[in-house]
Amino acid sequence: MAGKATLSIKDKKTELDVLTGTLGPEAIDVSSLLSNTGYLTYDPGFQSTASCESKITFIDGDQGILLYRGYPIDQLALESNFVEVCFLLLNGELPDKIQLKEFRNAINRHTMVHEQIRNFFNGFRRDAHPMAVMVGVVGALSAFYHDTLDIKNPEHRAISALRLIAKMPTIAAMCYKYSVGQPFMPPQNHMSYAENFLHMMFATPCEETRPNPVLVKALDRIFILHADHEQNASTSTVRLAGSTGANPFACVSAGIAALWGPAHGGANEAALNMLREIGHVSRIPQYIARAKDPNDNFRLMGFGHRVYKNYDPRATVMRETCHEVLETVGAHDAPIFKIALELERIALEDDYFIQRKLYPNVDFYSGITLSAIGIPANMFTVIFALARTIGWVAHWNEMISSPYRLSRPRQLYTGSKERPYVPVEARK
Ligand code: SDX
Numbered sequence: 001m002a003g004k005a006t007l008s009i010k011d012k013k014t015e016l017d018v019l020t021g022t023l024g025p026e027a028i029d030v031s032s033l034l035s036n037t038g039y040l041t042y043d044p045g046f047q048s049t050a051s052c053e054s055k056i057t058f059i060d061g062d063q064g065i066l067l068y069r070g071y072p073i074d075q076l077a078l079e080s081n082f083v084e085v086c087f088l089l090l091n092g093e094l095p096d097k098i099q100l101k102e103f104r105n106a107i108n109r110h111t112m113v114h115e116q117i118r119n120f121f122n123g124f125r126r127d128a129h130p131m132a133v134m135v136g137v138v139g140a141l142s143a144f145y146h147d148t149l150d151i152k153n154p155e156h157r158a159i160s161a162l163r164l165i166a167k168m169p170t171i172a173a174m175c176y177k178y179s180v181g182q183p184f185m186p187p188q189n190h191m192s193y194a195e196n197f198l199h200m201m202f203a204t205p206c207e208e209t210r211p212n213p214v215l216v217k218a219l220d221r222i223f224i225l226h227a228d229h230e231q232n233a234s235t236s237t238v239r240l241a242g243s244t245g246a247n248p249f250a251c252v253s254a255g256i257a258a259l260w261g262p263a264h265g266g267a268n269e270a271a272l273n274m275l276r277e278i279g280h281v282s283r284i285p286q287y288i289a290r291a292k293d294p295n296d297n298f299r300l301m302g303f304g305h306r307v308y309k310n311y312d313p314r315a316t317v318m319r320e321t322c323h324e325v326l327e328t329v330g331a332h333d334a335p336i337f338k339i340a341l342e343l344e345r346i347a348l349e350d351d352y353f354i355q356r357k358l359y360p361n362v363d364f365y366s367g368i369t370l371s372a373i374g375i376p377a378n379m380f381t382v383i384f385a386l387a388r389t390i391g392w393v394a395h396w397n398e399m400i401s402s403p404y405r406l407s408r409p410r411q412l413y414t415g416s417k418e419r420p421y422v423p424v425e426a427r428k
Pocket of ligand 1: 263302305307356
């Protein structure tokens with residue numbers, strides 16, 4: 001605890017504890033404010049609210065810093081791999097060789113889904129958005145594991161975490177295969193996590209293929225970049241759902257639903273669609289003008305961030321990865337990449353964006369990269385959900401494994417005061 005803050009309301013002074021973390025802003029503990037003063041705090045959008053204490057991820061938005069359990073995101077993205085990062089986020093430390101091997105093997109024992117899961121897909125239209133399918137199928141997983149849903153049991157929490165990490169790629173690839181009318185491809189446990197996903201996405205029973213190792217490495221890096229991001233909207237959704245005692249599959253399904261929105265994880269699909277709509281660098285100025293027009297609700301998708309008021313460190317790695325992938329697939333002169341680079345250059349020189357500290361975020365280049373890998377735009381947020389599952393599960397587990405309370409915010413009520421019911425005959 002770092003000391004006290006004094007709140008003066010009319011003639012009454014109230015002392016509040018000031019809490020100090022390892023890094024980042026200190027926090028004023030207002031948990032007893034209502035009982036001590038009769039006042040609520042008011043913070044729509046939670047711009048100034050710490051909803052919990054966490055040891056998993058740290059973001060410094062002004063410095064453009066992102067740490068997973070203290071390790072800088074660019075070092076992990078360039079030197080680690082996604083399965084190792086999953087272990088790190090879940091357990092707090094990098095695994096040794098034996099731990100990493102055991103963790104990878106444990107994931108491999110859960111990559112298949114129950115055969116009955118196939119039936120859920122038949123209830124969807126082939127052109128259903130894959131995020132709608134993911135919300136339904138992932139939530140339905142809780143119908144298959146009645147014997148291990150005691151969230152107070154650490155072993156049940158551990159097996160649920162493994163099942164979610166292991167099955168998300170399988171379910172995500174099934175969403176794609178169902179949409180294109182191709183047979184589901186079973187997971188190949190001898191392949192790496194990202195390689196297996198690309199195999200399940202693009203292989204067919206008709207011929208043996210191996211995904212391009214450069215694309216596998218790029219996708220693994222994309223998974224790392226999207227793995228966690230402290231208390232973002234979807235992770236906060238998972239924590240709030242988890243605080244009711246809901247099972248982890250239902251909580252992750254709620255997280256998937258929250259991620260879908262274009263202000264959050266849906267921005268990668270929206271950013272690519274925006275770049276395609278711009279179509280040529282000569283049309284960029286008119287879109288910049290629209291983004292600046294207060295009467296036009298158009299926004300530059302992939303730009304801006306609630307926390308980052310500097311360059312999103314993930315966007316830097318994402319742009320480099322994008323360039324590598326485009327080189328690999330022979331699309332280094334892809335017009336859409338040129339539009340993105342020029343749009344970024346113009347925006348970063350424009351006072352409107354400079355004053356509002358609007359920089360490209362992780363979603364700005366991810367869409368171009370995923371598209372170059374061959375992944376359709378409506379699967380981009382599914383990839384985001386696949387990667388973010390480890391973040392959601394790590395935060396859920398962190399909350400449930402230590403004392404927690406039901407999350408139940410209050411409100412500032414501005415509706416009608418009490419009034420008597422009026423029978424319809426007597427109404428004007
Ligand atoms: C993710 O929280 C996370 O960590 C999320 C995420 C994660 O890993 O989980 O990082 C992933 O969701 C990244 C963000 C992806 N979303 C987008 O790219 C969509 C476009 N961005 C915006 O919608 C917006 O920037 C938000 C939603 C991301 C943040 O909005 P805020 O913090 O609520 O800021 P705001 O809307 O109050 O904007 C402040 C000003 C406003 O102008 P004024 O009213 O001051 O005149 O900046 C303007 C906004 O109009 N503005 C933009 C803009 N983003 C903000 N103007 C044009 N284009 C934009 N993209």
